[in-house]
Amino acid sequence: MGFLHLEQVSKFYGEFAAVCDFDLEIEKGEFISLLGPSGCGKTTTLQMIAGLVTPTSGKIALDGRDITQEKPAKRGLGVVFQSYALFPHMTVAQNVAFGLEMRKIARSERDKQVAEILSLVRLTPLADRYPREMSGGQRQRVAIARALVIKPPVLLLDEPLSNLDAKLREEMQFELRRIQRVVGITTIMVTHDQAEALSISDRVVVMEGGKITQVDQPYSLYEHPKNNFISSFVGKSNFLAARAVNETSGVSLIVDNTDLKIPSTKNYPDGELCLSVRPEKICLTAPAEGMLQGSISSRYFLGNQWLLSVTTPAGEISVSVANLGAPPPLEGEITGLSWKIEECRIMAAEQEVIVQS
Ligand SMILES: Nc1ncnc2c1ncn2[C@@H]1O[C@H](COP(=O)(O)OP(=O)(O)OP(=O)(O)O)[C@@H](O)[C@H]1O
Numbered sequence: 576m577g578f579l580h581l582e583q584v585s586k587f588y589g590e591f592a593a594v595c596d597f598d599l600e601i602e603k604g605e606f607i608s609l610l611g612p613s614g615c616g617k618t619t620t621l622q623m624i625a626g627l628v629t630p631t632s633g634k635i636a637l638d639g640r641d642i643t644q645e646k647p648a649k650r651g652l653g654v655v656f657q658s659y660a661l662f663p664h665m666t667v668a669q670n671v672a673f674g675l676e677m678r679k680i681a682r683s684e685r686d687k688q689v690a691e692i693l694s695l696v697r698l699t700p701l702a703d704r705y706p707r708e709m710s711g712g713q714r715q716r717v718a719i720a721r722a723l724v725i726k727p728p729v730l731l732l733d734e735p736l737s738n739l740d741a742k743l744r745e746e747m748q749f750e751l752r753r754i755q756r757v758v759g760i761t762t763i764m765v766t767h768d769q770a771e772a773l774s775i776s777d778r779v780v781v782m783e784g785g786k787i788t789q790v791d792q793p794y795s796l797y798e799h800p801k802n803n804f805i806s807s808f809v810g811k812s813n814f815l816a817a818r819a820v821n822e823t824s825g826v827s828l829i830v831d832n833t834d835l836k837i838p839s840t841k842n843y844p845d846g847e848l849c850l851s852v853r854p855e856k857i858c859l860t861a862p863a864e865g866m867l868q869g870s871i872s873s874r875y876f877l878g879n880q881w882l883l884s885v886t887t888p889a890g891e892i893s894v895s896v897a898n899l900g901a902p903p904p905l906e907g908e909i910t911g912l913s914w915k916i917e918e919c920r921i922m923a924a925e926q927e928v929i930v931q932s
């Protein structure tokens with residue numbers, strides 16, 4: 576059994592299932608992200624772990640102990656919410672010391688622990704500042720220090736970086752991961768930012784409509800999404816309509832409205848199929864050499880890459896091209912598109928299957 580075990584946990588508000596049959600085992604020291612669109616039940620799940628929301632059914636166990644009915648204070652988990660709610664009238668050191676005071680830790684021991692944790696989050700020089708005198712990222716680190724100082728068994732973070740600007744947010748992601756590694760604390764972070772979830776988690780839990788749709792390591796999730804929702808939510812994907820035809824030489828896939836025929840050795844379900852291929856897996860070629868041909872309808876410069884939109888008979892296709900310094904093709908130019916067959920995924924077009932890991 577994992578260190579933290581959620582077993583068939585559900586939360587109903589009347590008839591509405593905010594979270595439904597959430598089943599997950601988390602190992603000690605793991606960094607888990609809960610990823611999903613707004614309203615999919617991420618915060619509700621986190622609050623059930625924290626003890627702030629009572630599950631309608633199911634069981635939550637921490638280190639083998641059933642905590643489903645325990646009060647939040649007894650669980651003693653570290654929680655950081657989006658607003659991070661620091662006490663404005665207290666300095667950084669006082670904010671961090673607060674949880675230790677509540678636990679009646681002696682002054683000298685308290686000072687020692689606060690100093691240790693401030694050093695860990697690199698805030699020692701700012702110990703006597705007030706929250707209003709600090710940047711968003713610094714306040715964020717105070718909130719994390721305050722949650723960590725009580726040495727909780729689990730750290731729960733609800734969109735902790737969402738009100739930081741893009742650059743600071745990226746820095747803080749790695750900072751968060753560094754701190755988590757040093758302390759070795761089991762961490763569950765809620766986010767709706769897929770890049771954030773992929774970059775710092777050991778495993779990502781994708782949720783949709785209150786249910787888990789996939790649990791995987793970031794790389795596997797990106798390369799082997801279990802359905803179309805996940806492949807478009809985690810990274811970007813192009814979806815091409817296709818169908819399988821049986822020929823004497825074997826099965827081939829034919830992409831709708833094109834001559835593109837892809838030989839295959841696999842069996843496919845009858846009916847409409849969907850071929851999904853990521854923008855960065857597609858290469859530009861000379862027009863005659865591509866699997867498909869199209870004209871470039873728009874191009875956006877993203878710094879390290881160009882994002883091109885190409886109009887083809889199979890539909891509009893996004894292609895991302897690394898910026899190696901050379902100018903990209905112009906809008907209106909005809910180009911060929913090519914990709915390796917093993918780098919595209921083929922699913923039934925109407926696939927809405929929710930597969931539980
Ligand atoms: N107290 C409540 N009463 C009724 N419905 C609720 C309550 N709390 C949450 N919900 C509903 O449960 C669903 C899940 O809410 P939750 O806050 O967990 O979503 P979330 O994934 O955290 O979304 P976001 O990314 O917007 O924060 C939502 O549809 C929400 O409206």
Ligand SMILES: [Mg+2]
Pocket residue numbers: 617618619765
């Ligand atoms: Mg939320």
